[in-house]
Amino acid sequence: MTEAQELAQRIHDGVLQSLAVARIRLDRALATGGPLAHDVGEDLRALLDREIAALRDLVRGAGPARAGVGATLTETAHRLESLTGISVSVDERATADPTTGRVLHEALHNAIRHSGATHVRVIVAGVGKHLVGQVRDNGRGFDPGAARRGLGITAMYARTKAAGGELEIDSTGAGTVVTVTLPRSAGR
The missing domain is CATH 1.10.287 (Helix Hairpins)
Structure with missing residues (x-):
């Protein structure tokens, strides 16, 4: 970069x-x-x-x-919840690495700004040899294939790819789920 x-x-x-x-x-x-x-x-x-x-x-x-990634996600969730009135929860079952944290941070902000959701949930978990992070909202959803990719979504894909992972955006009329899956390494 x-x-x-x-x-x-x-x-x-x-x-x-x-x-x-x-x-x-x-x-x-x-x-x-x-x-x-x-x-x-x-x-x-x-x-x-x-x-x-x-x-x-x-x-x-x-x-x-820079605080720790988990602390930053939790702090961001609390701040967004108090500022917007949208319920935001963080469930960190594994320690998020910086790439996962940045992708989830962007996805959380996108959900708050664009989805019309009343609740957003951020999850970080270890699944086998992978670290998986998700942001789930109960908003109106969108068509990821038709949506214009701004700087945020483009950066989410680029960061995930550079770290050897995958990013999936699944959206319906009942909400959106953004999932980032990265291989665990000695540092994660």
């Missing part, structure tokens, strides 16, 4: 995801027809302040501090 591609991916995985969540939260507040609730405004201000600081760090080359 070139330096420009890496920067684009870091911006996509960080600030753009958070700004999309802020937009969802704002849209929901505005849809109520009344004045924007003070607590929603405060939540959005705090979210934007965090992302402005993250962008400044990125521009300076610092980048965000």
